[in-house]
Amino acid sequence: MNEQAQVYACAAPKDPAPREARPSLLWVTPPSSILIDQWGAACGAEPGAARLGIPLVLSPPPPPPPLAQLPCVQPLCCDHVGCPGRAACFGFPWLAGRSFSELLFFPESTSACTSADLRVPSARTPTSPAGRRPVMPLVRYRKVAILGYRSVGKTSLAHQFVEGEFLEGYDPTVENTYSKTVTLGKDEFHLHLVDTAGQDEYSILPYSLIIGVHGYVLVYSVNSLRSFQIVKNLYQKLHEGHGKTRLSVLLVGNKADLSPEREVQAVEGKKLAESWGAMFMESSARDNQLTQDIFIKVIQEIARVENSYGRQDRRCYLM
Numbered sequence: 001m002n003e004q005a006q007v008y009a010c011a012a013p014k015d016p017a018p019r020e021a022r023p024s025l026l027w028v029t030p031p032s033s034i035l036i037d038q039w040g041a042a043c044g045a046e047p048g049a050a051r052l053g054i055p056l057v058l059s060p061p062p063p064p065p066p067l068a069q070l071p072c073v074q075p076l077c078c079d080h081v082g083c084p085g086r087a088a089c090f091g092f093p094w095l096a097g098r099s100f101s102e103l104l105f106f107p108e109s110t111s112a113c114t115s116a117d118l119r120v121p122s123a124r125t126p127t128s129p130a131g132r133r134p135v136m137p138l139v140r141y142r143k144v145a146i147l148g149y150r151s152v153g154k155t156s157l158a159h160q161f162v163e164g165e166f167l168e169g170y171d172p173t174v175e176n177t178y179s180k181t182v183t184l185g186k187d188e189f190h191l192h193l194v195d196t197a198g199q200d201e202y203s204i205l206p207y208s209l210i211i212g213v214h215g216y217v218l219v220y221s222v223n224s225l226r227s228f229q230i231v232k233n234l235y236q237k238l239h240e241g242h243g244k245t246r247l248s249v250l251l252v253g254n255k256a257d258l259s260p261e262r263e264v265q266a267v268e269g270k271k272l273a274e275s276w277g278a279m280f281m282e283s284s285a286r287d288n289q290l291t292q293d294i295f296i297k298v299i300q301e302i303a304r305v306e307n308s309y310g311r312q313d314r315r316c317y318l319m
């Protein structure tokens, strides 16, 4: 194994029937030569391989592609973390060819995984006096996808939130991303927003909108019944895509300033959100009405859903 690579192991959470005394191999601070797809191969070649600490395969260093923020990767050997048995758990085609450039934290369990804390250490990670437990600054990274029918105001909401201005014109989105750091109390969140192309009932949700996304803002327009039907449809697709686990969703009825042209009453939006166990609000990107609240609420909703899974022991040691 490359000498520069530091391999960390996370102690398994208290397991009533621990399979192995050896800790799982979950963290790595590799040089750029460790490719995630190789990790995936090592992991996927034999379910549990990574858990048993099979060394990573190293290759000659390719030029590392930029890796801004890699989300918490839920599928890592996920048959061992309670993932609902998706074939895609073994192998990481969507990450192929990308390299670790930072230390990444792969939580051990599904619940920890959905908590999606991405821990990015500084170049020299300090350790505790005992020298065993790395002390790392916590970067709370949240990836949120904004979904909904065409022209409901997804881009306008994201733009208003990040840039503080309303876009009058309509330019259909293919896909766009926005980033903003949000401080909530003592906590800082790096919010990465994915503004998606307008969806309809025939759209297929790409994998990239399922894996590594912590929360969703589902937007309809209060003056479009069709857009309301589409969010119902979208929710079903998300629900299925996530293996029917609990989702962090905020339902938003946008264009509330067009209330006289309403086709969807607020009470209907509220009822739908309740049926999902989600939060609901109406907004207007035009009037900058509650646009900030949307993204704060979705961060809170992510925390709420994560907490509902309970906390796990996530002690980690340097091997």
Ligand SMILES: Nc1nc2c(ncn2[C@@H]2O[C@H](COP(=O)(O)OP(=O)(O)OP(=O)(O)O)[C@@H](O)[C@H]2O)c(=O)[nH]1
Binding pocket: 148, 149, 150, 151, 152, 153, 154, 155, 156, 157, 167, 168, 169, 170, 171, 172, 173, 174, 196, 197, 198, 199, 254, 255, 256, 257, 258, 283, 284, 285, 286, 287
């Ligand atoms: N009156 C009103 N118009 C809005 C509001 N939000 C967006 N619009 C307008 O609606 C149109 C579509 O807005 P976009 O933000 O591009 O909608 P979108 O959902 O991103 O559209 P797609 O890219 O097709 O998915 C634009 O002309 C906006 O100016 C709003 O809150 N009130």
